[in-house]
Amino acid sequence: MFHQLRVALRTGIVTEPPPAGEALSLEALGARLHEEIHRRFGRSLHIRQVDAGSCNGCELEIGGLTGPHYDLERFGLHFVASPRHADCLLVTGPVTLNMAEALRRTYAATPDPKIVIAVGDCGRDAGIFRGSYAVVGGVADVVPVHAVIPGCPPSPRALLAGLLDAIGRAR
Amino acid sequence: MAILAYAVAATGGLAAALLGLAGVLGTAFTVRAPWLLPLGGLEVTLDPLGGFFLALIGAAAVPASIYAMGYAAGERRGVLAYNVFVASMCAVPLAANVLTFLLAWELMSLASYVLVVQSGEREAVRAAWVYALMTHAGLACLLAGMLLLGSWTGSFRFTDWYAAASPLPSWGPGLAFVLLALGFGVKAGVIPLHVWLPLAHPAAPSHVSALMSGVMIKLGVYGLMRVGLDWLGGGPAWWGVAVMLAGTVSAVVGVLYALVEHDLKRLLAFHSIENVGIILIGLGAGMLFYEAGLPALALLGFAAALYHTMNHAAFKALLFLGAGAVLHAAGTRDMERMGGLIKRMPWTAACFMVGSAAIAALPPLNGFVSEWLTFQALLQNLKIDRPEVNLVFALGIAGLALTGGLAMACFVKAFGITFLALPRSEAAARAHEAGRAMRVGMGLLALACVVLGLAPTLVVPALAKIGADVMHVPAPADVGGWLTLNVSGEFASLSTLAVAAALVTALAVPAATLALAGIGRRRRLYETWGCGRLLQTSRMEYTATAFANPFKRVFDFFYRPVTQLDIEVHPESRLFVRRIEYANPTSSIFEDWLYRPALDALHRWARRARGLQSGSANLYLTYILAALLALLVLA
Numbered sequence: 001m002f003h004q005l006r007v008a009l010r011t012g013i014v015t016e017p018p019p020a021g022e023a024l025s026l027e028a029l030g031a032r033l034h035e036e037i038h039r040r041f042g043r044s045l046h047i048r049q050v051d052a053g054s055c056n057g058c059e060l061e062i063g064g065l066t067g068p069h070y071d072l073e074r075f076g077l078h079f080v081a082s083p084r085h086a087d088c089l090l091v092t093g094p095v096t097l098n099m100a101e102a103l104r105r106t107y108a109a110t111p112d113p114k115i116v117i118a119v120g121d122c123g124r125d126a127g128i129f130r131g132s133y134a135v136v137g138g139v140a141d142v143v144p145v146h147a148v149i150p151g152c153p154p155s156p157r158a159l160l161a162g163l164l165d166a167i168g169r170a171r
Numbered sequence: 172m173a174i175l176a177y178a179v180a181a182t183g184g185l186a187a188a189l190l191g192l193a194g195v196l197g198t199a200f201t202v203r204a205p206w207l208l209p210l211g212g213l214e215v216t217l218d219p220l221g222g223f224f225l226a227l228i229g230a231a232a233v234p235a236s237i238y239a240m241g242y243a244a245g246e247r248r249g250v251l252a253y254n255v256f257v258a259s260m261c262a263v264p265l266a267a268n269v270l271t272f273l274l275a276w277e278l279m280s281l282a283s284y285v286l287v288v289q290s291g292e293r294e295a296v297r298a299a300w301v302y303a304l305m306t307h308a309g310l311a312c313l314l315a316g317m318l319l320l321g322s323w324t325g326s327f328r329f330t331d332w333y334a335a336a337s338p339l340p341s342w343g344p345g346l347a348f349v350l351l352a353l354g355f356g357v358k359a360g361v362i363p364l365h366v367w368l369p370l371a372h373p374a375a376p377s378h379v380s381a382l383m384s385g386v387m388i389k390l391g392v393y394g395l396m397r398v399g400l401d402w403l404g405g406g407p408a409w410w411g412v413a414v415m416l417a418g419t420v421s422a423v424v425g426v427l428y429a430l431v432e433h434d435l436k437r438l439l440a441f442h443s444i445e446n447v448g449i450i451l452i453g454l455g456a457g458m459l460f461y462e463a464g465l466p467a468l469a470l471l472g473f474a475a476a477l478y479h480t481m482n483h484a485a486f487k488a489l490l491f492l493g494a495g496a497v498l499h500a501a502g503t504r505d506m507e508r509m510g511g512l513i514k515r516m517p518w519t520a521a522c523f524m525v526g527s528a529a530i531a532a533l534p535p536l537n538g539f540v541s542e543w544l545t546f547q548a549l550l551q552n553l554k555i556d557r558p559e560v561n562l563v564f565a566l567g568i569a570g571l572a573l574t575g576g577l578a579m580a581c582f583v584k585a586f587g588i589t590f591l592a593l594p595r596s597e598a599a600a601r602a603h604e605a606g607r608a609m610r611v612g613m614g615l616l617a618l619a620c621v622v623l624g625l626a627p628t629l630v631v632p633a634l635a636k637i638g639a640d641v642m643h644v645p646a647p648a649d650v651g652g653w654l655t656l657n658v659s660g661e662f663a664s665l666s667t668l669a670v671a672a673a674l675v676t677a678l679a680v681p682a683a684t685l686a687l688a689g690i691g692r693r694r695r696l697y698e699t700w701g702c703g704r705l706l707q708t709s710r711m712e713y714t715a716t717a718f719a720n721p722f723k724r725v726f727d728f729f730y731r732p733v734t735q736l737d738i739e740v741h742p743e744s745r746l747f748v749r750r751i752e753y754a755n756p757t758s759s760i761f762e763d764w765l766y767r768p769a770l771d772a773l774h775r776w777a778r779r780a781r782g783l784q785s786g787s788a789n790l791y792l793t794y795i796l797a798a799l800l801a802l803l804v805l806a
Binding site: 001002082083084099101102103105106108109111112 | 695697700702704705725726
């Protein structure tokens, strides 16, 4: 306990300042997202991220969303630890043979109504891994997909824009 | 045969409970037999405080005995000891003079020693040995203190001490208090005198553990109440400070040990230490307020202590009986080998749940009420205008708050690991529900937990009256109506009935609304979420060790855990691991820093003294000569 307190006190601020200029458009996008979520889901959208065989490039960008610069929780989006708590599945990567059943089970374990979003070029159609003996295909080949966010990997901004798009289309 | 004996114990318990209740309500009598024995003979008397403890013992003995009819029906060993144990416990609070008290006290200790040792297992024998040693060390302190007081005041009757306390030498009451508090502290399991408790309680049969933990250690508390407030008519502030600090340390340390304990009954034993600590915090507050001349607040602290005494008897007896049912069904006390028992023994699980919620002080159950009262007493400490005393109160508040949180975590672990998820062993998978007698015993105690939680407005005035009798002050006039309990006028108020009603409404209204709206009809059943794995086994479950590990890390300065990793690899390549064993045991500060050095010193002295007795007759003759010369010179 004392060790942890000492480390916390000794370590200064380690983050770097955000890039200039980007902030305004991000806020505008976020505000629209916030409004859309408020309108369609009451207050918040809970997301379960599923890695179906990704190279973890998309995960890095998704992880960036929770950082202090993007901070998606202020728009009413939350990442949750179980599909039982989720409204939305964010699936990355080509669906490998080993993960196909797990993805199906995750889909089944998510309560209705639910949105599935395939992230990245691999999620869209297995990308450069298409045709591999270890890959089933894109996310749509395994579970129904409502929206796709392309990119290799998509930037956090693109992810937010894609989420907005998907929510706008969801009934 | 055994069933008949337990029926006798249950009937006797009921009679004792009724007699005690009459004592609480004001009946008083004294029976004397001075011709029977020297030193004043036998004398018993019934007064409100004694009546309270008598009622407590009797009321706890009833469900424990009913439970025993199912739990130990075929077991003839220990039947007599059990009855003697219950009877001698009943005699302790009735005793009116030193001799009667010590006889009953020692009989109680010996009977419980027999019950601890009766299984005959190695572990039980060692536990009983430690228990006998500690309890007799305590008895020695009690004997010394009581004989000192008796010779100073010239009387061995307790009631005479109060009248004669003033002409004592100035250090007299202090010395007597320290000796008696040490003696009673051993029985109450106050840290650092607690070492016997986590050994002896698990070793005894469960209905005996329930009584030992539920009421026997409370007799230590009873003694502390008598010596702190009644016999010597109160004392200087350091008495109260000592009691409150001992209580705070016991509460925090007890719950910390419980948190890393995976033996279900040992875990409960450590919680007994914690709860005695909470009782002593209340009692210490009462003593400090009494010393500061604030009788109304003193009564509040004292009533809180009494209330928690009663509540702890109810829920700890319940939990021990539940643990006994689990032990009976799964054949182990190790929580890591349980799991899934809620499906196999739903009644036991429900009762254990009630007990867990009560001991974790969740409203509207009884543990919440008494801890709330203790907090209300502590929070009014600013009425004492002495910074050093206020500091002690602040420590008590902080300790009690920490204890409450950790106790909650501990019972999430105890209930969750024991009863939920998949069974972790073959035996747990084949577990069966407890028999009818056992269920009745547990059900009675669970009912007591609920009733004591919902009816504080009936209980608290009676407890305040007992306190007024002990402290020789007038009872407070008003503690609120039937619905709401008011503390110190406008300071705070609580209505557990309203809380219970709100909780029930909050649960029932959404459920009813959903049912009416037809949401439940669109239900989709699916297997438990297992991270998408194809196979789910008990090895994937959260374990008790894993649950306790974060606490072990945060409080590592207290636990001082040692990591032992033992890896056996294939002789050809160390990349092929055959077996990994991991252990992360904690070490006890009190054993390492207090008992170990003391025992080592004792052994050293004993070895040195052994030189005196060499077996040589010549040397012995020299001793006789030396002794003779010394006596002649001195005479």
